[in-house]
Amino acid sequence: MLGAIIAFVPKYKRIGQIVGTHGLKGLVKVLPMTDFLERFEKGSKLRLNDQWVVVESFSMHKERPLIKIEGINGISAAEKYQWAYLEIPEPQRPDLDEDEYLSEDLVGLKVTTTDGIELGVIDDIVAMPAHDVIKIGELLIPAVEEFVKEIDLEAGTMIVQLIPGMLE
Numbered sequence: 001m002l003g004a005i006i007a008f009v010p011k012y013k014r015i016g017q018i019v020g021t022h023g024l025k026g027l028v029k030v031l032p033m034t035d036f037l038e039r040f041e042k043g044s045k046l047r048l049n050d051q052w053v054v055v056e057s058f059s060m061h062k063e064r065p066l067i068k069i070e071g072i073n074g075i076s077a078a079e080k081y082q083w084a085y086l087e088i089p090e091p092q093r094p095d096l097d098e099d100e101y102l103s104e105d106l107v108g109l110k111v112t113t114t115d116g117i118e119l120g121v122i123d124d125i126v127a128m129p130a131h132d133v134i135k136i137g138e139l140l141i142p143a144v145e146e147f148v149k150e151i152d153l154e155a156g157t158m159i160v161q162l163i164p165g166m167l168e
Helices: 075-079
Strands: 012-022 027-032 045-048 051-061 064-069 085-089 110-113 118-121 124-126 133-136 139-142 148-152 157-160
Touching: 012 045, 012 064, 012 075, 118 133
Parallel strands: 110 157
Antiparallel strands: 012 027, 012 085, 027 064, 045 051, 045 085, 051 064, 110 118, 124 133, 133 139, 148 157
């Protein structure tokens, strides 16, 4: 008797969105949705509109990745991809240092202050220009060492130290 057949459906993670063109040769400006900009480097394989593409060149322009994708050779071809997302397979995770975390790993952690006050669960990590911000309901906490004192992914907890006035 044959058991259930389960199809493997790969998941993909959005790492950027094409927000415009640059020049006449098919370069596109990317709004990054990752801290790991090396994912856009020359030779990287990315999904674009359900097709695999290869990055032909990579540079930074006004603090944004500027990439050339193989097969997109002019401004009119590049314009067709405006607002499209660039993706990678979900299991593809970067190697992290001991004190580095992916935002998706922090969402759902239970947050307590150094004084033992339970603040709730992390709803989201919001990317901001200076640093990320931890969102717990309406409370926003800068994701910097001054505030974040301990992260324990195995226990599902984070300990933070707030400054006066943050809870009011």
